[in-house]
Amino acid sequence: MERRPREISTTGFLAVRPLPPPSIFTGSQRLSDRHTRLLRCSAESSPTHRRRQQRVAWSAMPAAVELLMRVVLENYQGVHETHIDRFNGIRQFVGGTKRPPRGTLLVMHGVNPRGAWDPRLEGVAKAFAAIGFRVLMPNIASLQRLEVGLRGVEEMEAVVDALTEVVGDASDQTLSVFGASLSGAMALVAASRPRMQHRVRAICVVGGFASTSTVSRKIMLMPPGSDDYGRNVLFYNFVEMALGPNEALKEALYHAVLDNHLLRRGTPDEQLPRYLAQVPPEVGALYWRLQNDVAFRLEIAEQVTAQTAELMRALSPVEFLRTLRCRKVVLVHGQADEVVPSCEAELLYEEMRKVGIDAELCKTHLLGHGDKMLPRQPLHRIATDVFQLVAAWASFIEAATLPVAPATPARVLEKAR
Structure with missing residues (x-):
């Protein structure tokens, strides 16, 4: 679930606070083998995760580094906001460059009373706009009312359906999605539906989960x-x-x-x-x-x-992976997440790979549940975490960026005249 941290020293999306001691999950329940394994996994990286090789999208690394720096420093110079008067209000952010946008990105807020005016997600939206995306932040009314239900999925589907026709990329009428926690899970469910399957290019989920029932039980077991x-x-x-x-x-x-x-x-x-x-x-x-x-x-x-x-x-992404058709899914999860255990992301990643989805997982000590952490780790470990987080965002940026159309030769243009 989307939340605000209790200790905070900045107002941005990734708010600094000390790393708490890892929580320990206890208890048992009668579930499938898959979910039983999920409940038993620890907050540390599994051997499977440590062995996995991450393909680095080197071409997008400069943009990913800039994205991280802008989020951390809250530097959104040159970004302009306009308003689209549809649904419950859609905030639109564009950078100051005259170049065509890399692509269109929807930033979906989570379950919180400020909706699209949550300053954490606003910072992410502005940072993506600064590196060249056209960014849209729709206000999902049911999530702003703190409702957990299918209405949120239906609102997201309606937003994507309309925006791909109004401001989607003209070449293929697609857009990409960035969602946090429950909104990220809902985005995966919405993107798996027939009308959405070919309209979403890429999805990045921060602090998401595989199964609503198992994550709900874990939340109830927290001390x-x-x-x-x-x-x-x-x-x-x-x-x-x-x-x-x-x-x-x-x-x-x-x-x-x-x-x-x-x-x-x-x-x-x-x-x-x-x-x-x-x-x-x-x-x-x-x-x-x-x-x-x-x-x-x-x-x-x-x-x-x-x-x-x-x-x-119906709200569990793991149940709908076989009908998910987007080019890339990037899962980013904090090792010290106090709300959604990081092993939920591990399970979701493994299930995606089983059905052939091009997915990447970044489990990092630099995040809690969407909050920036100051980990008590050696400097080389922090540097490794920074590189992995930047590489994950680079992978998402690469997938969300539209291919550049080949330039028309000058002699062809001359004949056309």
Whole structure:
């Protein structure tokens, strides 16, 4: 799930904070062998990942280096924003160059109350525009309302369908997609649908997952004190299935999500304590039990899972890989991700390779769940992580860039006159 970090020193997409100790997953469940293996994998790179050779898109490396530097330094000089008045509003970013754009890129925001005005994704959009892409940031209304459901996939499909006709690349009416967390997973699902199969050139997913059901269970198993953004978003959507209607509890969960996302916790602007002071004590007691009682959480999760099995499957990218036709999928995942374990990306990568999808996976210590990390690693390890992250973005840039049409010889132009 999309979240804001709790400790932050910049306002950009990749906000600096210290590397937390690795979390440990415990517990078991009756799942397929594939998902059981997923649940048991650690946050460290598997031998399979270490052995894998990464093809480097050298031609796009300069652009990828510039992209990384612009994101880190928040330098978006020369980028201009316009607005497309369609759907719930589409932000468009273009660079100052007079050259034709490399291609069209959709940057999809995650589940957060600011939608397309999330400053983290705005920084990514501006950085891609600065290196030559036409970048569009649609506002997905259901995700802005914190809804987890198929409506988000349908909105994405409608956006891609319309934009490929309005501002898609004239040569082949295609565009590429950058998505974070749930929006990245939804983008993979949407791109696998028949109308979208040949309209999406490449997809980059940061902090994504393979299976909605398994990642939801892992979120519920996280100990008290761990990041609660994803957990509270899930409770906000589904807790009433297990506990019955409770608008006061949902409102408390909504305040908790906003306080986390807007970094208000521990500040005079924090809203949750004020709200809990105004409602009956049993509402606050139930809210804190959801936060601190792992066994109670799992009991709730089991009841919800029984009622949402079809929805969970419909939102799981791993279920739709055989109909995904884009040229390239690049998965980027933080080793220290507190919300979506990095082994989810490992499973998704392995399943993509099995069905012949041209996929690449970059697991890095430089990211959490979309947040920039300062890893406690030797300098050579940090340098390796930087190179791997740049190489992953170069691979995506190469796939998302339209081929340059061959120049028409001057003598042919002369005859045409």
